Amino acid sequence: MFRDKPTAYDRIADALSDVGERIEELEGRVVDRFDPRPSRAERVRRSISRHLPFHTEPTGLSRYMPDFLTGLSMPSGSEARRHIRSLRDDAGEGIDNARGYLSDFRQHLPDLRLARLPGFRGGNQPQRGIDYLRDRPELTALLVVGGAVAVVGTAYFVTKKVQEHTEEPDYDVVREDGAIEIRDYDAMIVAETVKSGYHEKARRMGFQTLADYIFARSRPGKKIKMTTPVTQQLAEGDGRTKGWAVRFVMPKKFTLASLPEPGNSDVAIKEVQARRIAAIRFSGNFNATLASKHLMSLYNYLADNNLKQKSDPEYAFYNPPWTPGFMKRNEILIEIER
Numbered sequence: 001m002f003r004d005k006p007t008a009y010d011r012i013a014d015a016l017s018d019v020g021e022r023i024e025e026l027e028g029r030v031v032d033r034f035d036p037r038p039s040r041a042e043r044v045r046r047s048i049s050r051h052l053p054f055h056t057e058p059t060g061l062s063r064y065m066p067d068f069l070t071g072l073s074m075p076s077g078s079e080a081r082r083h084i085r086s087l088r089d090d091a092g093e094g095i096d097n098a099r100g101y102l103s104d105f106r107q108h109l110p111d112l113r114l115a116r117l118p119g120f121r122g123g124n125q126p127q128r129g130i131d132y133l134r135d136r137p138e139l140t141a142l143l144v145v146g147g148a149v150a151v152v153g154t155a156y157f158v159t160k161k162v163q164e165h166t167e168e169p170d171y172d173v174v175r176e177d178g179a180i181e182i183r184d185y186d187a188m189i190v191a192e193t194v195k196s197g198y199h200e201k202a203r204r205m206g207f208q209t210l211a212d213y214i215f216a217r218s219r220p221g222k223k224i225k226m227t228t229p230v231t232q233q234l235a236e237g238d239g240r241t242k243g244w245a246v247r248f249v250m251p252k253k254f255t256l257a258s259l260p261e262p263g264n265s266d267v268a269i270k271e272v273q274a275r276r277i278a279a280i281r282f283s284g285n286f287n288a289t290l291a292s293k294h295l296m297s298l299y300n301y302l303a304d305n306n307l308k309q310k311s312d313p314e315y316a317f318y319n320p321p322w323t324p325g326f327m328k329r330n331e332i333l334i335e336i337e338r
Helices: 008-033 040-051 060-064 077-107 125-134 137-164 199-214 288-304
Strands: 171-177 180-185 188-195 230-237 240-249 268-272 275-282 314-317 330-336
Touching: 180 288, 188 199, 199 230, 199 240, 275 288, 288 330
Parallel strands: none
Antiparallel strands: 171 180, 180 275, 188 240, 188 268, 230 240, 230 314, 275 330, 314 330
16 A cells, blocks of 8 residues: 655665666767777766665576666665765766766767858869868958958948048137047038937937938928938926937038928927037947046036036037947037137
8 A cells, every 4th residue: 555665775776777777878879880999988887886875786586687676785874874975986087987978979079160061063162162161260260350350441431431421510620639629610500309218219219300301201302411410419498308409410501491391390490500619529339428428528628728618518429320339420519608
């Protein structure tokens, strides 16, 4: 009715026996295929077998009994403790042997760094080329680095061409101190939209709204050529902040009368009067940490030179999104009194 509950030693013996059988089966397959000599896995199995608690070599009738019933005897307490110490001392050796076995086995696996491709018509030139690169990792690394340099070079070339053909507002540099300049800007016309949300989200939404305007997607008529920079500044109304004002500078050939009317109330056309600006220029992918660092430098410059601020900081972005960070031109502009 009731069966005896297996002891901890019985469970350990069963588990190690099962592990040994699985290793033996795998070892047999590997040895038959790759190496007829005994390998590390066989030594692991034999080591486990030798130090297995209660294990003895089968004799007499036990030789004809099933494997799971052979080689077991009841140990004394001192024998059990001795076997446990022996297993613990040999565990490190068994792990090292298993690692060596895995290393040997991995040497027989196919090289997966570059997959082999079937030859095309006319020969196996593509396959030979892949084999050539696979056998020369230094050349492969050189090609990867060369490809990265080519990509950066292409981005630099495209960025320079875009900048050369993109109109910017006119200004005169009054003073220059390193990355900081005092500039006098001419009057300009801007298309403006106000968006709420955090800085990056508002700029992205505002850019899309203004792009729909200049590219005639939200209104009838012809397209307007894109200029730089795209600017962003806190917008206030009725004594409180309404969000972020995102602005596109309109080409100089347009006037308020000649610009096409926006297709909706989200876009407003405004004239910005001539003004004096303190500007700091920096590169990198724009984020709050980078902007705060340079804004503080600009504030310190204004304080050191007794320059009076007239407006909130305005952030200016000059490059398309694909421009690498180290090539990007960002600026913070603050209007000051003349």
